[in-house]
Amino acid sequence: MxxxxxxxxxxxxxxxxxxxxxxxxxxxxxxxxxRSTLTGDWGGERQKLTDKGIKLTGDYSSETISNLHGGIKRGTRYSQQIRIGAQFDLSKLLDSPDAGRVQLLVNDRRGHSATEDLLGNRLSSQENYGGEYTRLTEFSYQRNLFSPALSTKLGFMVMGTDFGGMPILTNFVSAGFCAHPLTMSSGSGWGNYPTAHWGGELRYDVNPSLTLQTAVFQVNPEYNTRSSKAFSMPSNGTTGAILPLEAIFNNNAFLNGQYKVGWYYDTSNAPKIGSTQKSNNRTGAYVLIDQAIWRDEQDPQSVLRLFGQAASSNAATSPMRRWYSVGLVKQKPFASRPNDSISFGYGRAVLNSRTRDVQEAKATNLEDAEMIANLDNGEQMLELNYGAQVTPWLLLRPDLQYYIEPGAFSGKKRDNALAAGLQVKATF
Structure with missing residues (x-):
């Protein structure tokens, strides 16, 4: 089936x-x-459903990455993702004002990892790889409370959908950039797409320039990643709860921007790196920046945006201690290509010194121990791509990625790796 x-x-x-x-x-x-989607308006039936309060969505993405030099070996790997969703506007369906919205989303991933098989690095070169099976990704209910400024969302959902990410980072293929700092999911209960957890969110728009939001999510590392539990929305196996806090600042000037400052606390007990003891909590923090630094006054769609990320995670439990990135995205690079983009990014993931100590201690001889000790204390990456919006429903993104010290996190000496690829995105 x-x-x-x-x-x-x-x-x-x-x-x-x-x-x-x-x-x-x-x-x-x-x-x-x-047309806006590949399958169109279905003879008008799609719009009729939307008018009644039922919006059906679907999309496909694939990422094909070839290792041209360095890493483990040369070769090519392909991964894909298909999403099917439905949104039910209860205000229309029930003819009741502000009745809320139900969101249902199913995700399917297949393919192979260029990072695991070819590059040997930590920062996945394919953002749509991970959890290669069909699963329920969201079943949630969202509505306003008392006023449009205060809203809540409850259900089985991905906490990273609304916390810790920036839309501009979806212009990248590597998971190192798209769309959250990887320190969050390294050594804590933070969960990114497509892994869902039981949880509840609360969001308050203080004014047009400031939004505050918080949440509580179940931490369930074992059952949430089992393919046998893909549609069961498991509640057993809970190790604790993770509570994020986030402030969103919006700069609504001509050179607009958005800034996010966040912190999270995980109540789970987790093993300390290099120790038999356990930590009784895990914390992390992040700062995200998306700022327009140039815009054509005659053509406001032509804009150059600067982004930056800085994130830290728990020193006792997280193999990735810190993550930094900075980059540029040029939207409408040519007058004849209004929906295209050129994106460049640089990132560095810093290894926890405790992890390096464990790697050295496990070395079987002095030569290997010295080799590990001389490795860089982190992995660096660069990505350059061009996003070509061929039609409103089809995007092609040729991509180049370069990894410096790809063996830093695994404690292995590997040559710097150069990879080329193509991302395809289509909306049904």
């Missing part, structure tokens, strides 16, 4: 691309190239 469903979606994408290239008539080609 699931295989047939996936095959149907993949076939639909391939058929759409074929029509795009070999359209039998100019009218059909023009419609296909300009």
């Amino acid at each position: 699931l295989f047939s469903f996936r095959a149907m979606l993949t076939s639909s994408l391939c058929s759409g691309l074929s029509l795009c290239l070999f359209a039998p008539s100019p009218a059909l080609a023009d419609d296909l190239m300009n």
Whole structure:
């Protein structure tokens, strides 16, 4: 059943691309190239459902990465993700004002990891790799409380959807940038897409420039990653709760920007690195910046944005102690390509010194111990890509990635790695 469903979606994408290239008539080609989604409006039925309060969504992404030099070995790996979702506007469906919204989302991932098989680094070169099975990613209810400024969201969902990320970072292929600092999920109960947890969120828009939000989420590292529990929304196996706090500052000037400052506390007991003892909590903090530094006054869509990230995690439990990144995204790089982008980023993940001590202690001889001791204390990466919005529903992103000290986190000496790839995104 699931295989047939996936095959149907993949076939639909391939058929759409074929029509795009070999359209039998100019009218059909023009419609296909300009519609907002690959499958269109279904003869008007899609819009009718939306008007009634039912919005159906679907998208596909693939990332093909080839290692050209360094790392473990040369080769190519492919990974893909398909998402199917539905949003139910209860205000329309029940004819009741401010009744809230129900969100349902199913995620399917397949493929192989270029990082694990070819590069040997820590920062995954494919942001859509991880948890290669079909699962329920969200079943939530969201509504306002007392006023439009205060809202809540409850259910089984991904905490990283609303905390700790920035939309501008989805312009990158590597998980090192897209879309959260990896310190968050390293050595704590923080969970990013597509892994869902039971939880509740509270958001308050103080004014147009400031939003405060907090939440509590279940920490369940064992059951949440089991494919056998993909649709069971497990509550057993809970080790604690994680509580994030986040302040969002919006600069609404002509050169607009957004800044996020966050902190989280995990109540779980977790093993200390290099010790038989356990830590009775885990904490972390982050600062995220997205700021326009140039905008064409005659063409405001043409803008150059600067982003930055700085994050730290628990010193006792997290192998990745700190993460830093900075980069630029040029939106509308050419007058004839209003929806394209050029993105460049640099990032550095810093290894916990306790992890390095453990690596040296496990060395079987003095030569290996000296080699490990001389490794850099972190991994660095650079990414350059071009996002070509071929149609409103199809994006192609050729990509280059370069990794410095890719063996730093595994305690192995590896040559710097150069990888090239292509990301494809299509909206059904």
